[in-house]
Amino acid sequence: xxxxxxxxxxxxxxxxxxxxxxxxxxxxxxxxxxxxxxxxxxxxxxxxxxxxxxxxxxxxxxxxxxxxxxxxxxxxxxxxxxxxxxxxxxxxxxxxxxxxxxxxxxxxxxxxxxxxxxxxxxxxxxxxxxxxxxxxxxxxx
Amino acid sequence: xxxxxxxxxxxxxxxxxxxxxxxxxxxxxxxxxxxxxxxxxxxxxxxxxxxxxxxxxxxxxxxxxxxxxxxxxxxxxxxxxxxxxxxxxxxxxxxxxxxxxxxxxxxxxxxxxxxxxxxxxxxxxxxxxxxxxxxxxxxxxxxxxxxxxxxxxxxxxxxxxxxxxxxxxxxxxxxxxxx
Numbered sequence: 001x002x003x004x005x006x007x008x009x010x011x012x013x014x015x016x017x018x019x020x021x022x023x024x025x026x027x028x029x030x031x032x033x034x035x036x037x038x039x040x041x042x043x044x045x046x047x048x049x050x051x052x053x054x055x056x057x058x059x060x061x062x063x064x065x066x067x068x069x070x071x072x073x074x075x076x077x078x079x080x081x082x083x084x085x086x087x088x089x090x091x092x093x094x095x096x097x098x099x100x101x102x103x104x105x106x107x108x109x110x111x112x113x114x115x116x117x118x119x120x121x122x123x124x125x126x127x128x129x130x131x132x133x134x135x136x137x138x139x140x141x
Numbered sequence: 142x143x144x145x146x147x148x149x150x151x152x153x154x155x156x157x158x159x160x161x162x163x164x165x166x167x168x169x170x171x172x173x174x175x176x177x178x179x180x181x182x183x184x185x186x187x188x189x190x191x192x193x194x195x196x197x198x199x200x201x202x203x204x205x206x207x208x209x210x211x212x213x214x215x216x217x218x219x220x221x222x223x224x225x226x227x228x229x230x231x232x233x234x235x236x237x238x239x240x241x242x243x244x245x246x247x248x249x250x251x252x253x254x255x256x257x258x259x260x261x262x263x264x265x266x267x268x269x270x271x272x273x274x275x276x277x278x279x280x281x282x283x284x285x286x287x288x289x290x291x292x293x294x295x296x297x298x299x300x301x302x303x304x305x306x307x308x309x310x311x312x313x314x315x316x317x318x319x320x
Contacts, residue, residue, distance in 0.1 A: 016207055016254075018163075019163065019254055021163030021166070022167070023163075025166035028167075028188075031189060031190075031192030031195065032174070032185075032192075035188035036177075068279045069282050069286075073289070097274060109253045110253065110257055110260075118313070121270070121309045125274070125305045125309060128305070129298070137297055140297075
């Protein structure tokens with residue numbers, strides 16, 4: 001049992017060693033994105049129409065990085081400044097489900113096919129879920 | 142020194158492909174930092190500090206994930222994995238994937254190596270995708286979301302995300318069986 005655990009720990013260390021450079025690279029990239037892409041830059045892309053804002057929300061959420069609550073704060077500001085609720089919902093959803101920055105890492109761990117299909121589905125569902133959430137919310141208000 | 146550790150440190154095996162592409166990314170990012178430093182040194186410094194903060198934040202999570210992986214490797218065999226997360230896992234498999242996704246902490250990429258390990262041992266792709274999507278429900282942040290967007294919005298979005306994770310998993314499983 002102990003030998004088995006030792007073997008397993010070594011193979012786990014091997015995995016860590018394999019992904020370490022990629023992990024450091026991605027973390028560095030996240031730092032750059034967080035600092036250089038400002039909410040003002042993102043806000044200027046929205047125009048108030050539901051369909052346009054959903055697409056822009058999905059795209060901007062996908063390239064933004066950070067803790068989830070940051071997307072709530074930015075999304076809340078967007079709402080105040082006239083971005084449609086559809087766009088804001090798409091933004092906070094794709095903020096956590098899509099990560100352009102971490103794509104290379106996902107690609108190298110899971111392989112091309114899995115990564116591609118998963119991300120395409122994530123984009124489609126960010127659009128669908130943001131539309132249906134905002135639509136259903138209309139019945140409660 | 143322990144034989145295995147010794148073998149690991151001095152292994153002269155071919156560098157894995159994933160590690161090679163990692164070095165490429167690391168080099169590109171390093172060059173980006175150097176170039177941006179000349180463009181805007183203050184902001185680049187802030188970005189670097191931001192990266193260190195992220196590293197500090199995820200370090201304990203990485204330790205937990207790799208501890209789970211080591212346990213998985215040593216005590217749970219492929220048979221058990223395929224029973225609970227494989228072809229015939231049924232509702233139980235979905236519950237494990239969805240609840241596990243909701244409860245898992247930290248950025249998604251930290252969990253990827255463990256998920257790939259599970260795939261190698263026979264877990265269905267659909268369950269892995271459902272896990273990753275269910276991660277967009279962040280329990281600790283729900284109160285913050287409620288304060289910004291209201292209770293109804295938060296409940297509706299969470300329900301649709303769980304449904305979405307489930308449907309995406311089913312689609313992936315169908316695709317997996319087809320090709």
